[in-house]
Amino acid sequence: MRATLMYSAGDVRVEHVPDATIVEPTDALVRVVRACICGSDLWPYRDMPPVEGGRSMGHEAIGVVEDVGRDVRRVKAGDFVIMPFAFSDGTCEFCQERLQTSCVHGGFFGSGRVNGAQAEALRIPQADGTLYVLPTPADDALAASLLSLSDVMGTGHHAALAARVAPGKRVAVIGDGAVGLCGVIAAKRLGAEQIIMLGRHADRIALARAFGATGVVGERGEAGAAKVRELTGGFGVHAVLECVGSDTSMATAMAIVRAGGAIGRVGVPHYDAIPAAQPAFYGNVTVSGGPAPVRAYIEDLLPDVLEGRIEPGRVFDRVVGLEQVPAGYRAMDARESVKVMVKP
Amino acid sequence: MRATLMYSAGDVRVEHVPDATIVEPTDALVRVVRACICGSDLWPYRDMPPVEGGRSMGHEAIGVVEDVGRDVRRVKAGDFVIMPFAFSDGTCEFCQERLQTSCVHGGFFGSGRVNGAQAEALRIPQADGTLYVLPTPADDALAASLLSLSDVMGTGHHAALAARVAPGKRVAVIGDGAVGLCGVIAAKRLGAEQIIMLGRHADRIALARAFGATGVVGERGEAGAAKVRELTGGFGVHAVLECVGSDTSMATAMAIVRAGGAIGRVGVPHYDAIPAAQPAFYGNVTVSGGPAPVRAYIEDLLPDVLEGRIEPGRVFDRVVGLEQVPAGYRAMDARESVKVMVKP
Structure with a gap:
């Protein structure tokens, strides 16, 4: 089968690799219907030292189950599934607390231990806990939004929850990538009164407005922070969704958060x-967030996707075949694309 | 009148100073019934550079109102009041959100702008917002616990709320000073299942146990953290009350917090x-806290004090007159006393 390997910064290749197979009795084998390239894939794309044999890439997918190990109970061949970016057993203390990203038997796809999803198929550890079986057949019209539940929409939602977005709150979103844009959707969905997108790319800003952003600040640094304070009666926002993960984005978050407010950070x-x-x-600011337990959020967000109330799939602005994945990385790195969907 | 001035590290003096008076029409003049020395007073006691004329000390008191300015409406002469460590107008956005420590017209007693409470009397800015009028006459039996509502009990409660203590949670308290001990009371009051005090002074540990601590860890650093994990099934605690404010205490907090847990920090x-x-x-740890809005918490905690369900006043283990305040500082600095009450 074909799969995506990154050999070093800037060197992404699609190669023939051994077919994915069941290894553990708790595994499932999933044929990928859609995968995608994540903003977090761009960090190694920019700075990864050479890796012998390459690193298997991709941690977001929807697919169809082809086979399951003998201990798998809840998932069966033919099921249409969402694969969250982290695998989890679904039964440990943390999974029961809906923090599947800290599962005691869990881990991350494309992490070295488990192969990635920018491929024709992949092995899913802890299939019963990991996979969310969709109530619908594989559907092209909804594919993009369903795919977003494997990471970006759940991650934007996590940022909003960590930042304690609630009805009437003033919110700022730092980062106009796919996660930030999904953060706008999440903030609106949770009832925010004001949603300020900090960004400067016309196409992304247009999408942010379509998703519910009530204001846009294009300035950076202290000028941008001053603009946010001006838009919020001088005090800043109750909730900052920090969707970048750089030192400047965190500094901006601190500069615009209101006393008693919260920063929800999801940028690595x-x-x-x-x-x-x-x-x-001194301002009693709460800092929260981390890797999103998107597995927990699928059931919360899915009805809104199925019934068309939210359309996070609109963050995908390019679709490529597996062979074009390297070009997809280039496009996202050059900010020519917000997020690239892969149709193997 | 007599008041306490700190001239430099280690140099605390009680001197005759001009009588406190009404200055602004929103002021009240309060005669101090009880004041005390705070753990946070020990920071300047250890490292303050010389200050010309001295720094007026003390930010916790209960007292009786002697006079009020012409714009004061809710407070009158003769009222028995709690003075929170921060003054606040009671009407701004932040006060309405119960975050009086960020009041737009607020500030802190003993901060340079406003004199301190280790004195016979003091001026109270924004009296209507600042002072909590007690429903009882000045009462010796309850004085210590009422006094604790001006800072330490409210601060311990704030740490517990910031750390999201709730029924069934596992809690650790770092710091066996008065705030940490009040944190134990707060954690128990909020329904914690397990409360581990990190401390090593026999008298303080005994008090922590009396307040509801279910375990004590005397080891420090990684040994202490390992012990806490051992006591909590290997995963650490849901809630850490960080009541010290040193780099080692914050490092310990991070080492013992469970994934998905929270650190409530109140140590400066x-x-x-x-x-x-x-x-x-990676562990989705929430870090929250700051200066406690104790003004907001008085109404929450007072019934429990008046009805004897909590006895935070037990943190006071020494009572001195105003002239003995310098000896009180020495005793607290040498850890011979947990907290010194001042009876002017």
Whole structure:
């Protein structure tokens, strides 16, 4: 079968690899219907040292189950499934608390231990816990939005929950990538009164507005922070969705959060530390977030997708075949594309 | 009148100063019935550079109103009041959100702008918002517990709320000072299932147990963290009350918090930063807290004090007159006393 391997920064190849198979009795084998390229794939695309044999890429997919191991009970061949970016047993203490990203038997797709989803098929560990069986057959019209539930929509929702978005709150979203755009959807869905997108790409801003952003701030740094404060009566926002993970994005988050407010961070941190005292401590700012337990959120978000109330699939603005995955990385890295869907 | 001034680290004096008076029409003048020395007073006691004329000390008191300015409406002469450590107008957006420590017209007693409470009397800015009028006459038996509502009990409660203590949760309290001990009371009051006190002073541990601690860990650093994990099924606690504010206490908090858990920090940070990535981000750890809006919490906690369900006043283990305040600082600094009450 064909699969995507990254050999070093900028070097992504689609190659013939051994077919994915069942290894553990708790595994499932899934044929990929749609996968995609994640903003977080761009970090190694920019800085990964050479890896011998390449690193298997991709952690988002919807697909059809081809086979299951002998201990799998809840999932069967033919099921149309969402594969969250983390696998999880569904039974441990953390899974029961809906924090599947901390599952004691869990891990991450495309992490080295388990292969990635930018491929024709892949092995799913802990299939009973990991896979969400959809009530619908594979459907082209909904494919993009269903695919978004494997990561970006659930991650945007996690940022909004971590930032304590609620009816009447003022919200800012840092990052106009797919997660930030899904954060806008999540903030609106949770009843935010004001949603300010910090971004400067016309196409992304247009989508943010379509998703419910009530304002846009294109300035960066202190000028951008001053603009957000101006738009919020001088005090900043109750909730910041930090969807980037850079030191400047975290500094901006701290500069625009209102006293007593919260920062929900979902951008993998490429900064070392969070300033301890001002304004975090003296302003009673809450910092929360991390890898989103998207497995838990599928059941919360799916009805809105199936009934058309939210359309997170609109973040995909390009569809490529597996052979064009390297071009997809280039397009996202050059910001020519928000998010690339892969149709193997 | 007599008042306490700190001239530099270790140099605390009780001196005759001009009588406190009404200055603004929104002020009240309060005669101090009880004041006390705070753990946070020990930071300048250990490292304050010389201050010309001295710094007026003390930010916790109960007292009787002697006079009020012409614009004061809710408070009158003769009222028995609790003075929270921060003053606040009671009407701004933040006060309405119960975050009086961020009041737009607020500030802190003993901060330079406003004199401190280790004195015979003091001026109370924004009296209508700041002072909590007690329904009872000045009562010696309850004085200590009422006094604790001006800071330490409210601060321990704030740590517990910021750490999201709730029924069934496993809790650790870092710091066996008065705030940490009040944190134990707060955790028990909020229904914690397990409360582990990290501390090593026999008298404080005994009090922590009396307040509801179910376990004590005396080891420090990684040994202490390992012990906490051992006591909690290997995963750590849902809630950490960080009541110290040093770099080692924050490191311990991060080492013992469970994935998905929260750290409520109320110790004034004497560390620069909070580690961004591991475990804070990958473990979805929430970091929250700051100066406690004790003004908001008085109405929540007072019934439990008046009806004897909680006895936070037991943290006071020494009572001194105003002249003995310098000796009180020495005793607390040497850890001979948990918390010193001042009876002017």
